[in-house]
Amino acid sequence: MDELFRLLPDEYAAPIADRLCYDRLCEVRIINGMPVRVCYDGAYYFLCRTGITKQRADAFVADARAADGVVMRACERSLYTVTDTLKRGYVSVAGGIRIGVCGSGVMSGTELTAVKDFTSVNIRLPHEIKGCAASVLLKTLANGVIKNTLIVSPPGAGKTTLLRDLCRSVSDRGHNVLLCDEKYEIASVCKGAPTLDVGCRTDVVSGVDKAKTLDMGIANMRPDVIMMDELFGTELDDVRRASTCGIAVIATVHAKDPDDLRRKQGWERAMTEGLFDVLAVLSAPPRRNIELYEGIRS
Amino acid sequence: MSLKIFIVFLCAAIGVATGYAVMRSYKRNYEYLDGVCALIAELKRNIAYRRDGAVSVLRAMEIKSRQLEKNVGEYIAFAGGKADKPDISRGFLSAEVYERTREFFASIGRGDGQSQINELDMFGERFIGLRDAAETKYKKLGGVAVKLGFLIGLGVGILAL
Numbered sequence: 001m002d003e004l005f006r007l008l009p010d011e012y013a014a015p016i017a018d019r020l021c022y023d024r025l026c027e028v029r030i031i032n033g034m035p036v037r038v039c040y041d042g043a044y045y046f047l048c049r050t051g052i053t054k055q056r057a058d059a060f061v062a063d064a065r066a067a068d069g070v071v072m073r074a075c076e077r078s079l080y081t082v083t084d085t086l087k088r089g090y091v092s093v094a095g096g097i098r099i100g101v102c103g104s105g106v107m108s109g110t111e112l113t114a115v116k117d118f119t120s121v122n123i124r125l126p127h128e129i130k131g132c133a134a135s136v137l138l139k140t141l142a143n144g145v146i147k148n149t150l151i152v153s154p155p156g157a158g159k160t161t162l163l164r165d166l167c168r169s170v171s172d173r174g175h176n177v178l179l180c181d182e183k184y185e186i187a188s189v190c191k192g193a194p195t196l197d198v199g200c201r202t203d204v205v206s207g208v209d210k211a212k213t214l215d216m217g218i219a220n221m222r223p224d225v226i227m228m229d230e231l232f233g234t235e236l237d238d239v240r241r242a243s244t245c246g247i248a249v250i251a252t253v254h255a256k257d258p259d260d261l262r263r264k265q266g267w268e269r270a271m272t273e274g275l276f277d278v279l280a281v282l283s284a285p286p287r288r289n290i291e292l293y294e295g296i297r298s
Numbered sequence: 299m300s301l302k303i304f305i306v307f308l309c310a311a312i313g314v315a316t317g318y319a320v321m322r323s324y325k326r327n328y329e330y331l332d333g334v335c336a337l338i339a340e341l342k343r344n345i346a347y348r349r350d351g352a353v354s355v356l357r358a359m360e361i362k363s364r365q366l367e368k369n370v371g372e373y374i375a376f377a378g379g380k381a382d383k384p385d386i387s388r389g390f391l392s393a394e395v396y397e398r399t400r401e402f403f404a405s406i407g408r409g410d411g412q413s414q415i416n417e418l419d420m421f422g423e424r425f426i427g428l429r430d431a432a433e434t435k436y437k438k439l440g441g442v443a444v445k446l447g448f449l450i451g452l453g454v455g456i457l458a459l
Contacts, residue, residue, distance in 0.1 A: 009380060069380070077377040078351040078407035080414045114410055 003095040004028070007073050007123060012036055012047060012060055019051030023127065026156065026285075030066050031120040035059035039156070042285030067101070067118040074099055085183070085207075086115045092207075096126035096188035096196050126160065126185055128196055133165035136280045139292050141170060146225045146248035148239075148275060152255050153282035159252040160185055160229055162282065162290075164198060166250060167227050171199020178223035178247075180213040181206045186229055211238050218245055225250060233266025239275060249276075257281055258293065306455035313451020314444060321440035326363065326390065328436040331429035333366040334399065338422045345411050345418075352406045353377045365389040373403045398424055 001022050005013040008028065016025065020040065027039035028047070035056055036047040045052035046059030053059065074091045075082045082091045091099045100122035106114040140149045149166075153159040164186050171177045179202050181187045187194035187204045194204055203221045205213045210228050217223060225248040231239070232253075239249045255261035258279060262268050270276070279293040337359060344355045353374050361367045369386050376384035384403045388396045402421045409417065 006378070072407075073380070075407070076351040076353045078353070079409060080345055080407065080411040081349055081351050083410040 003093055003097055004123065004125060007070050007093065007097075007099075009066065009069065015047060015049060015051050025125055027125065028123040029120070030062045030070060032062055032064050032067050034062060036062055067103070067121045070099065070121045070123070071101055071118050083114060087112050090183060092184035094188065094190040094195060096185045098124045098183055098185045100124065126188070126196065128164065129161055130165060130168070130197070132158075133162050133169055135290055135292065136162065136166055136278070137169050139278045139294060140166065140250065141173060146170065146175060147277035148243060148248055149250045149278040149280065150276040151252040151280045151282065152258065152261055153252070154256055154284050155254055157282040157284050158288055159282055162280070163227060163229055163250070163252050164196060167202060168197050168199040170225060170250070171201040175201060175224040176222060177202040178213070178217040178221050178226045179204045180208070180210050180226065180228040182209060182229065186227075210235050214238050214242055218242065218247065223247055227251070230254065233264055236266050236270050236275065243275065302459050305458060306452065309455030309458065310448055310451040313447040313449070313454070315447070316451075317444035317447020320443040320447070321436070323390065324432065324436035324440045326365070327395075328429065328432040330363040330366050330391070331395065331425055331432050333361050333363045334402070334425045335422065335429050337370070338418050338425060341406070342415055342418045342422070345414055349411060365391065369399065369403070373406070395428060398428070
């Protein structure tokens with residue numbers, strides 16, 4: 001909570017601290033010159049002096065450099081620490097907070113070299129819900145064997161929260177877990193220690209892409225299972241590589257449902273060959289149901 | 299007679315103390331600039347490998363100069379706070395050193411790794427030049443100031459009699 005307040009101007013932080021329940025707050029969205037919005041209990045509201053409102057006229061209006069201020073505070077005035085992630089559109093902050101950033105790109109030929117003049121930020125707050133993956137765990141960890149599991153959901157439905165709990169549960173049940181925390185939001189490692197509970201047998205590789213994590217981790221850390229967030233079709237070969245080494249993979253992907261997933265590049269083949277044994281499909285908020293599919297092949 | 303000796307002794311002591319104070323001012327100026335140079339070198343080293351935030355690097359530094367310690371504290375407060383610019387106090391710094399110091403603190407963290415290293419190189423050159431001048435002044439003129447202070451004090455004491 002303190003980390004969020006450090007990022008925000010005091011006038012925005014005050015109503016959040018005084019009038020809102022932090023556990024129900026998912027996002028704070030700031031667009032320069034526009035009303036400040038928050039996602040509260042899965043619905044969007046404007047942030048105002050008295051808390052939240054549906055009335056645009058009452059909302060705080062962000063000043064022309066508000067997004068820049070958030071980014072600079074997020075990196076403690078050291079942009080060079082976050083230029084690589086900024087080029088991928090985000091900044092990670094302690095406590096698992098991820099800030100989506102929009103601004104003007106600086107291109108050198110076809111390469112994006114920097115992002116400047118930030119126009120908007122979306123501060124996404126993580127939530128630790130212990131036990132939320134219990135139903136998935138029953139399918140994933142049957143008879144002591146870990147099955148390849150894919151968590152499917154649209155953005156903002158809670159797949160990272162689910163993955164974190166699954167990671168903690170599998171790890172605490174005696175399995176070596178290698179967690180690929182590319183965006184520092186699952187374990188949120190700060191100064192060499194995870195700040196969120198990912199289990200006592202979890203080795204965390206932060207800020208490194210999935211392929212390199214597999215290179216580093218498979219031989220050296222001897223994991224039973226590898227966990228990774230936000231898988232893309234281009235990374236499925238890495239999953240196959242891990243699977244053929246006898247290591248289970250638990251991952252998440254952005255899609256509405258299995259049919260939507262099949263339409264994504266590279267996924268049709270993965271589904272046909274049965275790369276994942278269990279599919280956990282999360283519905284969008286506020287329902288957040290989990291539908292489980294086992295042995296799905298097209 | 300003993301009063302006369304006492305007056306001469308007092309004047310010489312005052313002269314030495316004044317010379318010593320001048321030498322101390324040269325020394326603290328040198329120590330300040332030497333500290334800034336060390337700080338720049340450490341920032342460059344860190345950015346080239348670990349790439350920690352400037353605040354963590356500055357916090358971990360051992361700083362001799364009290365004024366620099368104060369300025370670093372002011373920068374850390376700025377980095378953790380919500381002000382737009384760091385408020386760096388001037389203390390005993392000359393106008394030129396103060397201006398360079400303000401520019402230096404304001405430049406930290408405004409670009410990517412390579413641009414920051416280039417900028418630190420530029421500031422490094424400037425501060426090394428200032429430090430070398432301050433070192434020469436301290437080593438050459440510091441001793442002279444004490445001796446001169448003694449002689450002037452002695453002369454004033456004798457003339458006062």
